[in-house]
Structures are given as C-alpha cells and as structure tokens.
Amino acid sequence: MTVLIDRPMWPAHGTVWSHLVSDTSLDELHAFAAANEIPRRGFDLDHYDVPARLYDVLVAAGAHPVGNRELVLRLRASGLRVTKRDRATRPEHPGS
Template sequence: MTVLIDQPIWPAHDTVWAHIVSDASLSELHEFAASAGVPRRSFDLDHYDVPARLWTELVERGAQPVSVREFVRRLEASGLRVPQRDR
C-alpha cells in the first residue's frame, strides 16, 4: 500500500489544503485516513482533502509526499481516479 500526499497549495476556508490518495484501493485509503483521525466527511470520491496543519503528521504516519503532477499520474494509473466531469 502506498498513500500519496500532494503539497498543501489549494486555498479554501482560510487555510490551504493537500490531498491524500491510495495507489491501490479505496479501503486502504479509508483505513489510513481513519487511523490518522481524518474525518470521513473529508472524502471526495477518490481522495481526502486534508488541511495543511495535518501534512507533517500524515507524512510521519507514512504518506509519501509527491508533486501534484506525480499525484495525479499515480492516481490515474491506479484506476481509482474519478474524472472531474463525473463529480
């Protein structure tokens, strides 16, 4: 299992956000998020939105930091990507 995390560069709600995904399965992603205390309501079809304040903790828990480009490439390769138009 590899949980990936991009950089917290997405502004909203007075902070910036990162995303976490799994390159293997949604169940692994949900398990990782739950173990880190990320609420299920943060899940958006193929990823979790996570505030910048959690970034270091998630990396310490095993999330692999990658560039946004790598993040999207690996999510698409996993077959778990939900295209924007389907959202």
Template sequence: MTVLIDRPIWPGWDTLWSHLVSDSSLEELHETARAIGLPDHLFDQDHYDVPIKLYDQAIACGAEPVEGRELIRRLIGSGLRKR
C-alpha cells in the same frame, strides 16, 4: 501499495490543503485517513482533502510526499480516479 500526499498549496476556508490518495485501493486510503484523524466528510470520491495542520501527521502515518502531477498520474494509473 502507497498512500500519496501533495504539498498543501490549495487555499480554502482560511487554511491550505493537500490531497491524499492511494495508488492501490480505497480501503488503504480510508485506513490511512482514519489513522490521521480525518473526518469522513473530507473524502471526495477518490481522495481526501487534508488541512495543512495534519500534513506532517499524514507523512508520519506513512503517506509519501509527491508533487501534484505525480499524485494525479499515479491516481489515474491505479484506476481509482473518479471524474
């Protein structure tokens, strides 16, 4: 069970954003998001959007930094990907 985060390269609302996913369960993803302090409205079907200011905190809470392609590959492989 792993929570993954990609680099904050996605611009929006005057900041950069990462994506936080789990490769095993949404419960694990929600637990990690709560530990980081992410509000529920940043959840988007199968991932959380994470502002750059919380990127280091996500890693400190156990999120594994990966490249975007790896994050998507593992999310799809988990069966949790929503389209």
C-alpha cells in the same frame, strides 16, 4: 501500501489543503485516514482533502510526499481517479 500526499497549496476556508490518495485501493485510503483521525466528510470521491496543519503528521504516519502532477498520474494509473464526467453520475460524498 502506498498512500500519497501532495504539498498543501489549494486555498479554501482560511488555510491551504493537500490531497491524500491511495494508488492501490479506496479501502487502503479510508483505513489510513481513519487511523489518523481524518473525518470521512473530508473524502471527495477519490481523495481526502486535508488541511496544511496535518501534512507533517500524515507524512510521519507513512504518507509519501509527491508533487501534485505525480499524485494525479499515479491516481489515474491506479484506476481510482474520478473525472469531472464521472462526478455527474456519482453521489457527491458516498459514505458520509
């Protein structure tokens, strides 16, 4: 099981955010998020957006910290990456 998290650096809504991904499967990602009480509404097609206040909690729970470049490279290599082109043909927040 490999769940990855990048450093909180993406500003929105008065805080900064990290991306939480799996380089194995979306089922694994959803299970990790659920086990750590991350709401499904935080899922954005191939990742969860998580606020900075949860970063240390998620790392302690087993998420592997990586740089944002490595996170994207590993997500692409897994085949789970959703591109801008893909977004045009997929629902915005499946399962929410």
